Amino acid sequence: MHATHAKRRFIVLSNRLPISISRNENGELSASQGAGGLVTALAPVLKNRGGMWIGWPGTNEEGVAAMCRSFSREAGYFLQPVSLTEAEVEGFYRGFSNEILWPLFHEFQTPCNFLPSYWEAYCTANEKFTAAAAAATTNDDFIWVHDYHLMLVAKMLKETGRTSRLGFFLHIPFPPADIFLKIPWRRQLIDALLDYDLIGFQTLRDRHNFFEAVKRIHRGAVRKGRGQVVTLTADGRTTRLGAFPISIDFGAFVQKARRVQNQQAAQEIRAAFDNRFLLFGADRLDYTKGVPQRLDALRSAFEHYPELRGKLCLIQILVPSREEVPRYRAMKEEIERLVGEINGRYSTPGWAPVHFVYRNLPHEELIAYYMASDMALVTPLRDGMNLVAKEYAACNIRETGILCLSEFAGAAMELHRHAIMVNPFDWDGVGKAIRDGVFMDAAQRRRRMRAIRAVVRRYDIFWWVDAFLEAAFSTHLEDFPQNEAAYWADLEQNQGPPWDVAPES
Template sequence: MPQESSKRLVVVSNRLPASLKQVEGEWTVQPGSGGLVTAIAPVLKNRGGLWIGWSGGHGDVDLPKLLGDFSKDAGYDLHPVQLTEEEVRGYYYGFANEIIWPLFHDFQSRCNFDPSYWRDYLDVNLKFAEVTARYSRESDYIWVHDYHLMHLAFMLRNMGIQRSCGFFLHIPFPPPDIYLKLPWRDKILRALLEFDLVGFQTLRDRRNFVECMEALVPNAKCTGRGNMVTIEHQNRKIRAGGFPISIDFNQFASLSADKDVVRMADEFKDALRHRKIILGVDRLDYTKGIPQRLEAIRQLFIRFPDLREKVTFVQIAVPSREEIPEYHSLKVEIEQLVGEINGQFTRPGWIPIHYQYRNLPRPELVSYYRAADMALITPLRDGLNLVAKEYCAANVNENGVLFLSEFAGAAAQLQNAGAILVNPYDTEGVAKAIRRAYYMDKRERHTRMSKLRESVRRNNIYWWVDSFLQAAFSSQLEDFPQDTVDFQTESTST
């Protein structure tokens, strides 16, 4: 293990990369899932660092014992933050999911600006700061992730704890005309200025942040051009820049070539009688545009009868936030649409839409990526979207076509590398793009996918971490030495 004086990377996020589940009255630890775990776990493993977050459990649970084995296998320590059911309800389901998530994704009409949520958010941020102060050292670098913990650096400084702190926002940052609707707009913006580095997915997000700062913090001065700018505020200098997150390209490419994955992909294609497969993979969320996507598939078969019985659309929806009524309503809406469209177009031996509502193990997910001729990634608004990059990495035969929403953060990187950009609200336009891709020349498909894969390979997850740490304090990932022990990540990415 590292010496006491060595530099460690301390990741702080809302959830740990492991979750607690109650099975037959007993608490068990299961690997976490989601984009953040997919991105960070390969980077942090075996470097002797820390991951601080909520475990997902309540009440009297022996967390050190439950998480000990997981920490040993992962190669980094997990330190849980204990939250009460009331705190989870107000901070997570309330402030995070009824205020910040919809507002920052341009869905202001879905916001519930309950003042009690704000108080719960501050209380929980203080709890996270206390755990961070207890287990971190002054030489550590604290890397805070996402909108749940925008006050963590502010809390640490108020406690008199000196730490180098960086913050990365995984979702979009809205422009002033949207952000200014937030009742606590000034307090959150000033709390973000307590970090040493604030990172965003795209330059557009960073520009929105600076514009909001100029409107709300007139004494702050911004200088610099290009990707990175410097903000001077209260005798401190804060840096802000765009750092599009990525994936472990080699891990996905290697798994796609695995014989078991190849076998599953072939079985999948055989089951669909080798028709062209269009694939959608999303966490179930109203920002992902699944109903609009289904309407685009309906338009495809209405406007272009020549494609009936020649293509099959497969939509995988990963369960998410099932405790929130709005998400249950969305699930019902999607299921009704699938039923309507299948009832409208199904013929003997052909069902136009195959819908799955479940988590997929990583190998099975990659087999779907490998088998799919096209990927339809059309969120209404997204910070980045790692599924688009995963599809490209897994497309080892380089014959797939990526459709990507103009409103996904990944569009800024992938539009010039071969992705076909579409407007998810224009269902007829999406249908036309699919038909064009169906008849696309094989050489063009190969050229596009080859460029996409090279872009993702070159700008992989390790490049992302290096670029952030380099901007933070002129360090790279290799400055956090890795132990010789290794392990295989098995978390499902969504």
């Protein structure tokens, strides 16, 4: 390790802190590690190394700052909360982020609501995150900004005179230029992103779409290089663009899948369904996930292949999300209607084709469902990556499962050779894929799953982080010194820490 690395800290900025805050039975605040792809990805690599995670805690209740400080001890990295007013949350998060960027970047144009007040709130919130980062970091720190909520941070930080190295990773897709350019503030967003040293995308397709959007705004934009990372020069500025498909901690999932209690739980699930062929879907309530289309595909399978009736069951887990939004409530009602129609039409004594669960499953229970299932249906209409596909493969230690994967999931770029690929808009096609999976021979199932697991094992979360850091900062995880004594000393002074686990050998 170089001596100069001792002062380096790894700083993460994201819209939300990686915690979920709630009140217990006594009315006291409590915190637990949050769910979601970003937390799954970064929590293992932040533990016990210097730096901090800056984000909104999800509430403005009194005592949140103390709660973040307390949780930092358990998490092994320092949490720095950013305070947002309810009006800012409404305009920045529910408005600009979720009524403009989220649908448009997923190529859904109908829900977009281009209110100027949303843009103003987005700028104000980004200024608050920038101020928190400027106050808590130095020019020696490496700052990694995450996702579409915070695209303006690099530009704003540089306007304060900060010269820290800045990386940005977009977890959702980047849309084709013709769609992106519908945003009234397209130039401001592009110019702000160009102030990052490295912009990371999930796939080469996303990277290409971004470059095409830049060319439409800056006609003289030039791209040089080939491979994972290329150089972009536009408007007198040079940045790098890279493709870094996010992944999971493969080894941790395998370890949990090998636990006796989880294997017993998986056997109990199979026994509860009389050892039928089990289809499995786990999705957050969102129009991008394609759950209604999946149910229509299941109905198509039963209509076209009567031999499947009574032979298989779909276990559909739906995680509650944005229930206060009318469109999401309507979607939940539509899904419940479809489940009722399918069960009402095809159920027989002792068999119902769909088992519907509307709640957030504990992690161990989710792993048991992964292990019990014969075929995972990962069929989003559009997705940046979709870690369910990789988690399912990691937990399939017997290598007998089948992955049915949407062409429009980012994971398709890595796994398309070995998964059963489907167009989620083609109900009959997905229905046929279900039928093919039921009758696939054991040898083919094993070949496919073994190959998928090899990809996920090799390109795991540690590869993802190291690949991004190397491209953005010419450094590796081990360059951030692990020093637990220094971490707790810094924590006591309300400063940032030192963290991480070494990459799996």
